[in-house]
Amino acid sequence: MDLDLAPDPLLVVPGPSQIPPRVMKALMRVVDHRSPHFHRLYRDVVDGLKYVFRTNGDVYPITASGTGAVETMVLNFVKSGDTVLVPVFGSFSRRLVNHLRRVGAEVVEIDYGWDRAPTYEDLRARVESMGIKQIDVFATVYNDTSPGLVFRDLPKVAKWVKSYGALVLVDNVSALGGDYFEVDSWGIDVAVSSSQKCLAAPPVMSFIAVSSSEAYRKAESVNHPSIYFDIKLMRKFGEKFETPFTPAVNYLFAIREALGIIREVGLENWIRWHIERGKAIINALTKAGLEPYISNDYYRSTTVLSFKYPTGVSPDWFRKTMYRLGVAISDGMDEVRGKVFRIGNMGYLTRRDVLTLITGIVAALLINGGNNIDGGAMKDVFKEVLSYWEPEQLLVDEG
Template sequence: MVTATDNSFYPRRKLVMLPGPTNVPERILLAMARPMINHRGPEFHQLYEGILRKSKELFRTKEGEVVVISASGTGGVEAAALNVVRPGDKVVVPVFGEFGERMVEHVKRAGGSVVEVRAPYGTAPEPSEVERALKSSGAKALFVVYNDTSPGVTYRWLRDVSRAAKDVGAFVVVDAISVFGGDELPQDDWGIDMVVAGAQKCLSLPPGITLISVSRELKDYISRNPPSTTIYFDLSKYFEFNKKLEIPFTPAIPIFYALDESLNMVLEEGLDKRIERHRLAAGAYYSALEAAGLKPFVEPRVRSNVVIAVQYPPGVDDAVFRDLLDRKFGVVVAGGFGSLRGKIFRIGNMGDISPINITQTLLGIAGALSDLGVRVDASAMLAAARDYLKPLMS
């Protein structure tokens, strides 16, 4: 029999500092507790109208059309590939992390011929390399992971390569799952045709939905050439149902309520202020970790503001460190995966993150490493973070 005090059913609240899923604020949790409604009725129509209107402010698009799919972010990227790519199409994909590798696989599964532009993990391809690939290949599209959470790299030349793609008549598709709402991404100004956004990252939602914003030009293409290999991810169906403020298939209604509340919170804070908060928080982490003698994995010019990747000191075991950090200090961080497994740990700096959360995380890291025999000066860490955190305390 499970009782109200059974910790197996009610686990203690931890500070989740993963690169997704992230901590979910109480306002959003409460929003999901509302009664179920008819997804073909006026209450849902009103809910969805607000979501579409407010999300366009975050995408910074006037021309784009937003759809919301009940699926994880990977479902959104799969929808992008299936709706844009046709057999034989050439697609340029910069690859600098595991999610770039996955993007290549998505495009190939859709029948595309991939032109890969690679860089070692921890770095990113130069924009000139991507531009050359676009010009020489006659590509139909450029697919870019804006922020690859596996190494903690943000592609800082997205605007430049987007404009280069438009110069050769290619569509631009951006996986912004982990960075949407946490860094600059003005869709219209940067000439991006499709942005795929995630829920469980900088929007502080539970996993389960993905938002996709599509330019007028790409929407017209998809409507004229709907994919023949999918029903659920056929965006032309979503465009049609948007006209009556509905979803073609049964939506995850509680998470739609959560999304609406999340959008309210972002707009109350102000998108520019939210982006600046993520930038300052990232600066606090990088400065503090380096002051403690720890080495960020990524070269400075492409470091992410929403995922902080840190190399392990010699002799520190990944599983032992993260287990200790979790059990003793109540902080959950991620390890590396793929070729980076056991070499780095990753701190999610996403969504509803405060100076208190950052301080707790830094002190937990210092404590766990000290317990494992690595000398860490916690005072130096906090002193280095202070200048970045001060503006967030006002």
């Protein structure tokens, strides 16, 4: 197959996600990043980001991947020697621990394995049983894409760790806009996310939200070697609606368009679309005979859905077959590599796309000897896809 001539596959991976045509068109514009045009663009993007982060605090765009935003958060708000509590429930939770240790933090790591996320009761009981008296920072991933787990009890935990005087730092790269998340009302001091997941914008941009004066005071006392990721510089330039260094200007135009779509649909409806669509995918594939890796609905991510490979099915062959059918899905990571495949339920994924995804999965598994796949159940499978709500704004021809 000549990949230069073949159509691009449907992206149903945990990012990057499918991008609406009008967002792609917005990429065609570039202006001077020290001009009045850029000042307007910057204000619009920040206002849209405040809307999706649910914050009245400050938000700064960063030309970097989500990992760059996490590094920005750790470098600026964690001191060497700080006691940092971190629940670990997947690859990105572990990566967060690595970031923290590199800046000299004393990390208290609470391991939950790969099939459940923390709960408030369990996390508090473990910390108290360990006799921990000091927590300077609580740092966590909200939605770990590697196994497909979400930290539902984060609001309760954030309120509890505040009793220690801790700052609350959250990596929400993979669920902002796709699941409920509120910086201000949940008591989060700093949160980060990125463009290419549930916001349905191109990759390469990330964002950091700073909601509290306590966080800024901490940043003033932290010495770190980075210039590019310095929040003090971002704040200084943000006051005049600029970035410290040349940003990916055309990507900011695309992000403004993507955030504009979310405003048109309404954030509640945008999240509703993700939730209902995810349930439909889970129900459809379960009826077809697949088994979700995360069995407990409370722990299961809305935006990354993981399924066990059926017995007798070659993981590599299955994903290659899916790619030949024009659909890109992902293998598991680390401990679950080769055991599960992952579906990104993110952003601009229409009903037609979901039908393509499900029929491709069922066809590939039937071809590959998936003995547990029930081809006769396809009528009910398709009914699941036709039953969930979808925003009408995205169903028109955008030319």
